[in-house]
Amino acid sequence: MNELFTVPVLLGILYSGVRLATPYLYAALGEMFAQRSGVVNLGVDGIMLMGAFAAFFVVSNTGNLLLGVLAAMLVGLLMGLIMSFVSVNLQAEQGISGIGLYLFGLGLSSLLFKKLSVSTRAIEGFPALPIPVLSDLPEIGDVFFKHNILVYIAFALVPVAAFVLNHTTLGLKVRAAGMKPEAADSLGVSVARVRYLCVTFGSMMAGLAGASLSIGLINLFQENMTSGLGFIAVALVYFGGWTPLGVMIGALLFSMVNALQLWVQVKAIPIPSDLAVMLPYILTIAALVLGRRARQPAALSKPFSRGEN
């Protein structure tokens, strides 16, 4: 046990925790916008897989990382439009259609991976980008300021998201659409447009989250490589009480536990490894049970229509 709690190991866990939080952050911040506008998108994991595949495919063929990111976001955009159409226009049950989208993404990414004979070798992903001066700080510099660009952007998005939500006219429309769409509608706000925007943006973020895995963290693509990460991201939105800061705290907590779990295995600490792997998920359930449901957008997952036939 003592082996685990040395300073270098703890710093290592912190470093990995920050790094691993990236895909959760992108996916959960995006999902938070969708949910604040009133739509639950359970397809996040499927979109992430498609995004991860698209980014990896483009990068392994062109070597252009930026193009990979754009490809992942484009895929996210398309899948977001599908989800928006199904939930806003067709007013489908969102839980079910989200799971459909997930299975679609899971299946299609695996199929394309096999059929397009994509390389199974690692690619050169985003390199670490130490921030001058800050990265020279003892200990802290290594933990926080020697990451790749996708990590920095993810964390920078947190205050941006909070600002957009709370201090812009668009953010006000989003909040109103998720809490009382009929009120927004009666003031001439197009609830459909707001929801389209949020769901599609959220899906683009999910695509980006996938890219951050396949060309930022692991630099590989494997079938079902997210192994449910997108669902955890949905849970983090609940855990975070639908606020960007809460989502970030949740993402960090979760990825820290994940990093800890990896270290436990690496260091061969005598805890059954199955138990260690379960740890993050147990945490998720505990977090959801203790979560602040009172903050849930009142019209979450309820389709809106004016009632005119």
Add this chain to the structure above:
Amino acid sequence: MTLLPTGRARIDELRMVGITKRFPGVLANDGVDFDVRAGEIHALLGENGAGKSTLMRQLYGLYKPDAGEIRLNGAARRFNSPSDAIHAGIGMIHQHFMLVPALTVAENVALGLASSRGPLLDLDRVSKRIEELGERYHLKVQPDAQVWQLSVGEQQRVEILKALYRGAALLALDEPTAVLTPQEVGEFFKVLRRMAEDGHALIFISHKLHEVIDISHRVTVMRDGKVVATHPTAGSTRERLAGEMVGRPILLEYDKPPVPAAAANEVPRLEVEDLHVRGDRGRDALRGVSLSIRSGEILGIAGVSGNGQRELAEALTGLRRVTRGRVRVNGRDLTHATPQQRIAAGQSAIPEERMKDGVVRDFSVSENLILQDHGHAPYSRAGFLNTRAITRDCAALVKDYSVKTPALETPTKNLSGGNIQKLILARELARKPTLLICAQPTRGVDIGASEYIHQRLLEQRQRGMATLLISEDLDELMALSDRIAVMYEGRLMAVLDRADATPAKLGLLMAGVAA
């Protein structure tokens, strides 16, 4: 062009001509003509389903008319969405407030408006303007308060401020007084008169006759999607307006003989002592309610909704656990009895939420009629339903209580509110109860059916049934009750004899002011 104090142009005349709107199976508006002028309060009167709200929703761009024309100051206009209507200077106060409870007043007002700071919110500026408008129209409200913290009356002020802020020159108010106490109605009417004097055009939609007579200059009466009359309000009586609404003469006041003096050894039908129950959120919803009702007496319970009336009805029908106190029915202790035991003891109930607690929506009329009695003869034997007996008795009940239904097999949800309420009444009164717990018996029910329901309740009173009548409709309470109790925050403020109960007195008590 004449300007309003808000700086916007007046709407001198709005005219809706030949408006027709069809929904599948319903002609909601049939060639409706309606007009309102600057400075006028024009009441739009009609039963539920007469087509008032549909007409207004077309004015506000929520529905598109199938035929007809909307003219503003003589020019034909088309409104494809609420924002078109808002731009044209039309505002609407919806019956159910269109406010987002978790947002502040200023955020609710600013929602959907362009900001002076481009994409950024300018709530300080909005707040300042809200205060200016509030000053001018006596609509005081804290701009940074969250809407859920406000009283219903304050929320209504926010709704009006929202419309004024958007420069509404014409305001359509859909049943605006439904949720207000009598005092709040008085305040609200002052605001409306002020707005009319300033040159706003106001449409006041209601089915409350005395309010229409009190506030409006002209009145248009709608029935079954058509306009049946338009005339100045002055000189109209409630009876005349009611007759126009329903299409036949209507009784608004009932003759009822006084309750006979109590015999020395008479046991009250219902005795409640120091009743305490918890509300849904765990706080005490009833805090020591005591009352008693004699045979042949109707005790009315007045109060603003949410002061414990629902919990009282639930406690007395066995749907909510009593934490302290006693309930006796005909002398028997039924404090903790199940609904079944209460029914067996001669108690019936008309629940507040008829679609939720009164009937099973998807069941047929006859299934709903035997909902409580299906388990024993003559309706079933050894677990098998006796269809013949069911059909026979249900057909008789439907006829007796004039429930309008195409067939006994019709799903109950297809019936109108009034007919569903008659169905419940038939079921509950058929077993000749000695005590009836009756909540909001005519809410959302048209005047014709209301009159019918009232007559049946009075008939049962004559028979000796005791009634606890919970209602938010003061007219109903005054017309039926022998005594009226006022509930406020889980307690009875006072129990008045009907003769002493005036709307003013009741209003004060409802607001928690002891007499």
